[in-house]
Amino acid sequence: MYTIFYFIIAILALAYILVKRQFSYWKNRGFLQADASFPFGTYEGCGTKWTAFEALNVQYKKFKGKAPAIGMYSFLSPSIMPLDPELLKDILVRDFASFHDRGMYYNKKDDPISANLLSLDGQEWRERRTKLSPIFTSGKMKMMFEIVDKISNKLAEELGRQLKTLDTFEMRNWSQRYTGDNIGNVAFGIECNCIVDENSDFMKYGRPIFDLSAFDAFMFIFTVEFPNLSRKLGLRDNPKKSADFFLNTFLQTLEYRKKNNIQRNDFVSLLLGLKDLYNSKELAAEAYLVYAAGFETSSTLMTFTLYELAMNSDIQDRLREEIMTEIEDNDGQLTYDMLFGFKYLDMVINESLRKFPPIAENLRKCIKDYKIAGTDLVIPKGTSIDINIFSLHRDSEYFPDPDKFDPERFNDENVKNIKPFTFLPFGEGPRNCIGMRFGQMQSKIGITKLIKNFKFSPCDKTPIPMVFDPKSLFTAPKGGMWLKVERIQTNL
């Protein structure tokens, strides 16, 4: 009996010593480090009390100015959070060769669509990026303008129809239904009817990818922490039913297009152009990526833009005036060039991306030992780099009065004074967001049509002050984005 008792005590003591030693990993290497506790390391409360970017922001504020980077622990795994924009420049651009991986999990064999541009590493990523880049040029985006423009009209029509019986709407859900229809159309070649049917298959299978269940969240973390073991065990980091749905939908469209020799101005046709380089599952992985990287990010941008416009009626009025004047001058028609010529819209969108970056936390992996310039600090090979975009965007040194929504920060004069590498909504360097143009296009068209037709204002359920949903993978309002909507004109 006593033997078992002493044995348990010895095991616990050993575990305590090992954990304690692990949590000194950064201190032993000369780095300042955030306080860590078992089992979550420096991420305690993430997913329950607050989001990871809020947890990181506390450490950012505590250590900024004291070191170029600090040590963190994701569970027991050591990671680094850069604090100094100069170091960010080194990581993202100057010394990209040491940081070209993102370190995300993928499993080609058991979950083919997980092996895409976002997750692939090394040479495989480089080759794929080179081959895919021509698909995302502004010329190609211009071709898709018409499709997205039509869908944005559907959004305004349906919202207008529902205004007959309702006056408050959950605008995150509406923004998602709009981007869902866009992506379903251009990346999967199907009319998925998300706007008219919020429970359409596309929404049903898409939601679990971003609003993770406890089990999926566990698998997500486990596979990132133990990628080799996870591959051996055939594990996946996304819900199987959703992945199968997207894979099969794309493969069916591909077959149909090939058989009937159909050409359209969309991602499916552009991806089909690469069929001699990649097999169908590899192409499906990239279509899935357009969904995974382009659906929630753009709808998040729209959601928070509508929020700030509702909260700042003067800004909303000025934006509407710009949009109305330009569209009226062009016989009621919106064009691609006009959209990207809207100056004030661009300022509003940038300020929304600053205050609420849809991807608030960005990742890199150090692939060889790296000495931080001007210090003796060495980031060991294999370390995950956690860039907290949110902290930079809310730093009063770079953006005075950072909680104020002020599009003037991005006017022609002020934009020149923004310190490089402090505004990173689309990342930076050779591995930045490849879909930036499409993301901007669909969000801007959506906002244009909504602001042209409707007035937005806060209602009882509007989140004031903003509380972020700790369970969401992306920046999201807890409890949804409820706003009051009124019609402005009837000739939609």
Ligand code: HEM
């Ligand atoms: C407002 C909308 C969007 C935002 C804020 C956004 C933001 C980002 C950010 C922060 C990154 C990481 C960049 C880095 O590591 O330096 C990224 C990567 C990426 N995004 Fe976006 N994104 C948006 C829309 C889109 C869309 C619409 C697509 C696809 C059509 C897309 C496809 C990608 C891909 C493929 C990557 C990985 C690129 C690579 O690793 O080579 N994104 N995005």
